[in-house]
Amino acid sequence: MKQLHERAHELLEQKAVSVIIGYGEGTEGRVRPVFIRTLEAVRLLVWDDRCRVNLAVYLNKPEIRKFGFPIAVVSTPATVRTIVQLIAEHQLSIGDVVVLVRENDTVRALIQKEDLEQYARNNPVIFPPFVIEEIELLKKMSIEERFTYWQEELAKCFKCYACRAACPLCYCEKCITDVNQPQWVCVAPHPVGVFEWHINRAMHLAGRCIECGSCTIACPVGIPIALLTIEATRVVKEEFAFTPGIDCNAPSALSTFRVDDKETFIR
Amino acid sequence: MARIGVFVCHCGENIAATVDCEKVAKACAQLPGVAYSIDYKYMCSDPGQNLIREAIKEKNLTGVVVAACSPRMHEPTFRRACAEAGLNPYLCEMANIREHCSWVHPKSEETTLKAIDIVKTIIAKVRKNQPLYPIKVPVTKTALVIGGGIAGIQAALDIANAGHRVILVEKEPSIGGHMAQLSETFPTLDCSQCILTPRMVEVAQHPSITLYTYAEVESLTGFIGNFVARIRKKAKSIDEKLCTGCGECVNACPIKKIPSEFNMGLGTRPAIYIPFPQAVPNKPVIDRSRCTYFRTGKCRFCESKCPTKAIRFDQNDEVINVQVGAVVVATGFTVLESTFFPEYGYGQYKDVVTGLQFERILSASGPTLGEVRRPSDGAIPKKVVFITCAGSRDPAKGIEYCSKICCMYTAKHAMLYKHKVHDGQAYVFYMDIRATGKGYDEFVRRAIEEDHVKYIRGRVSRVYERNGKIVVCGADTLLGAEPVEIEADMVVLATAGVANPGAEELAQALHISYDRHRFFTEAHPKLRPVETNTAGIFLAGACQSPKDIPESVGQASATASKVVALFSRDELTREPIVAVVNRCAPPLYSTCVGCFMCQTACPYSAIEREELRTRDGTLVKTVARVNPGLCQGCGTCVAFCRSKSIDLQGYSNEQMYAEVVELFAE
């Protein structure tokens, strides 16, 4: 923590960044995001095992962007991958972000493409074991059972779009659900509207989901909604050997092809 | 409120036989936004079109739906009629109640109801149609001709003689193609070289033709009127300006035993070579894969003998980009080699040759200087068996089609053989004789009746060697499938004409389609036989399917007339069916977030990047922009865009959505 404070102090003092996005003490023993712009505020930064939420999402928010790049972000492995993926999708450029990571008990600042990619490759996103169990459980179900499972889970959704707000890769300025000419996705939170929304979301994140789990954490009614995008991305990985978040120049998995694609889905 | 006119066509009996057209018109009249609805026997006829024109004026229509056949044929007709009556043509749409309905269903109430549904969807679309205006693009009046066989030569000359510039690209060291390898040509038996060489020379001397031999087109980008071709000029290893074509280097080269491609492996050539005496240009190239210097770093004999010091070992390939307005593809074909045939000995018998090899044996410039001598021992063969359909029309071999030229050249071969070896006997095994051109059947009859060639109807099951003879076993199906066995001195296989190796890669580089057999496909087998599906790219000669010379030349001239027609205008008008990236009010300016997924998805590289700035020049963001000249309106980008920021004019999201939703509306 001391090292982080020193680094943050240095960055702000040298005006190397406009803001540092990090974790601060919240209520009831939880952490919350803080946006540090002054030297006095640096002491608010905390960094411990509770700091898991993916702060990269704030890089897309106009309220933060208006401070101007470069911006520093206190990052977990998932955050680094997100930033790499956002660079690949042209939402950020190299140099826009100073990525603060913990490595062997020291704080490192990653800025260059090679450093970001190397860190992303060497530090996979690790799920809590229950997520892995849940995926396995779903995979063992028959299609009908799985459909019932999702019907039950999604019945709870009342379309608050917290999942969308929390997802660092949902950066569209106008989401497809907000497009009303034509109204592709039903706005009402009835079964059809809810399914349409979540299927769209899974499709739009297939091959892009970083598997940070932010959407599941954000969901106020506890739907394990990340499972859909995680699985969609794994299918893309299996079919096209494509992992998001490790290559700043990666083309989009679904709109490009490689000659060595298996093409087993074409029958 | 929309005022749409619906015009239901009977198409004579084509639609009216199974669909109650009057009922369709009446039902449509009840729909919201429909101001007028009528049925008529032939909408595309003059009186039919008049009905539309008059209704537009009298009823003040804001949109037109013609319920008739496929828009592929008549959409332009009806859009023109609307334009003549003062309605923007893109407010007119066709509902296909023929191919999609009357032709595929029996006469019944349901068929009529389906027709009504189809028309309803299009009415829903037209309610959302917007006027569109054609796009104008400039034309570069230079043509690129790929392939310098007779087809490419003819196309290049015709276009150049009409006053336009031509770039002719040939991958071999000389132009001429297969015709240069032929001895004499059916059906008149005139010498192939004698009629071809003047044209080859004309190409070389034509002030409007730029010839690149030993060169290949690597990629083609752009669109009709505005292509950019990247051409790789392979290093010939000589300075063409200094070289006089004296041939000293060719004589000096110590490597002499390379099988000659021009002689189909029956003769040899050195590593530095001119493929044949009449080659254009008549200057050598070094085959680097065979040259001792390039392989071991020592030799350079040719260099020491060159009187003008024209040899360049350090020459590099040169890649150039040229701008062209149209492309003629004339890359020809090739024939199967005898190694393809297990039943004829997999090419292990030296005296079993292909038709193309036999052309070289007959040719005065060939390895035997025009005397018929067999490859194994140089003896004059006294019995020659010709086998037609070697590979062709044989689904088991993967070639169902007829190679078209073999019946004719086999008759020619047998005839020429008889003219050269008077006491020789020629046998032809055939499935049936296809001699359908002008003077063709007479030609075959001449072979049979005057030159006494023995035609045997039947297939050959096996060819094998026995005591220095080649035994041909077959059956004569006209004599009740009686087995026939001939002890021959030589066998000539009329092997199937097939697509060139590399045809697939070329098609992909040019973005044109090809069939199962890798021959390039025409846009319409009957009505657009020399166009491809890519506007501005045309096909001539055997690259489209095996053809004889008159056909190749005719097709080449046809492509030339297409190119010249294209070049007769300074600007092209294009259909405005293109994608556009949206604009909206500040602070968004556009909902595009610049992910550029569309850019990677577009098969025509039509998507660029554009910086959006406020009036005082501050950068708001970088978004996608569609180049309307390049866009083909395929809509792929629309499907990919997550935020639906890109839309296809004429087939917008709103229009398609309206069509689909209409089907579910009660």
Ligand SMILES: Cc1cc2nc3c(=O)[nH]c(=O)nc-3n(C[C@H](O)[C@H](O)[C@H](O)COP(=O)(O)OP(=O)(O)OC[C@H]3O[C@@H](n4cnc5c(N)ncnc54)[C@H](O)[C@@H]3O)c2cc1C
């Ligand atoms: C054995 C035999 C006998 C025949 N006898 C007769 C006859 O008597 N009468 C008759 O009318 N027809 C005859 N034909 C048919 C005749 O050969 C063809 O009709 C004619 O050659 C077709 O001309 P083309 O220009 O389309 O193709 P080709 O002659 O094949 O020429 C194509 C040219 O394109 C070049 N090329 C290929 N790929 C590329 C590339 N990627 N880039 C650049 N250049 C490329 C090739 O090197 C070649 O020079 C005979 C054919 C055969 C096989």
Ligand code: SF4
């Ligand atoms: S896919 Fe859509 S959002 Fe992305 S760049 Fe293209 S138009 Fe813009």
Ligand code: SF4
């Ligand atoms: S519609 Fe879109 S994908 Fe298709 S050619 Fe046009 S810009 Fe490219």
